[in-house]
Amino acid sequence: MMKKVGALIGALVMTGSVAAKESYEIVNTKFNDGVSYEEQHRSMLELNQVVSTFKGFKSRHFYYSRDDNRWADIVVWENKESAKAASVEVMNNPTAMAVFSMMDLESSLFSHYERIGELKSNGN
16 A cells, blocks of 8 residues: 555656646747738748757647737747757747747747646636
């Protein structure tokens, strides 16, 4: 019995430490005036082909605010080291640089985060 409890606790600790290592890259940006929504959307899709090739990539979701004409981009990396390495590597990618040239980088916010808490619906 104690062996099973010990194994369960070990598994839980390992699961928790893996989740804690994930790095969340969150970017809030907008495109330059004159870039149509269709062009913006196509450009955001093009970035999928770029980020998905970087080591440590786990997932990417992006969102658009019609009210503010801004994009929120959330990329999940295996760890902070992978996230930071990708941030450097992306600057050498011609596709990414073409997309970035259409963005208002002065008003953009780019940061790496670690998940601290979570709340899920209880179904009510």
